[in-house]
Amino acid sequence: MPPYLRPVAVTLDCADPLALAAFYREATGLAPHPGSGAGFAALTGPDGFVLGFQAVEDYRPPRRPGQDVPQQVHLCYEVGEDLGAAEARLLALGAAVPGHQPHDPDHARVLTDPAGHPFCIVRKKRKKGKD
Template sequence: MSGIAEFRSVVLDTPDPKGLAEFYSRLLGWPITSVEDDWVVVTDGGPPRRLAFQLATDFRRPTWPDPERPQQLHLDLRVADIEEAEKRALEIGAVKHEHQPSEDDNFRVFLDPAGHTFCLCRD
């Protein structure tokens, strides 16, 4: 079945597009491929898998799971070794979220430097 549109990007609002792009570049091992003052892109080089970071001067950090400022999306990232991935993510600036809803430790929740949630998920 063909759709109306083709997926291009996931775009995250941030007060610091370059800084957040550098974080995800290190986390994913994807190079930064485009830099403007208000827009920075990292990509894996394949068909359209890319993250873009857009300047939002009025950005309000999400406070998930508090509904006052909920997350709008989160990324699930597959890892081969969750212990090693957690260690490395923390080293580059991730923060482990206090709320860990996985009862069987199949995933762990973290915050990026702008406060967006992402999960490291067991392969």
């Protein structure tokens, strides 16, 4: 059997782990990890996946598309067929729209979380033969 890697966690640097965890909790519905604190906070999914947030002194948010401060990580989320509604909900939670949009806005949109990390929301793909 060939070796494989199963993703079990992603951790984002930020200035305020609890605040960023609160944003992603509302955005994703993941459960807060009971060991979360000011230096490191986490959310867990039903399959055990952990989305973590670690405090970094003098944190500087990434700048996109420039590389003065590289993006560090880029996550993508499937949001269903109504990208506009998903975007509006995320903006209300504290996300922002960066100036650079490299994708077709009918298929995917780039946003940034409250700590400046870019992420994409993508339209759910319809299965062939389905309306």
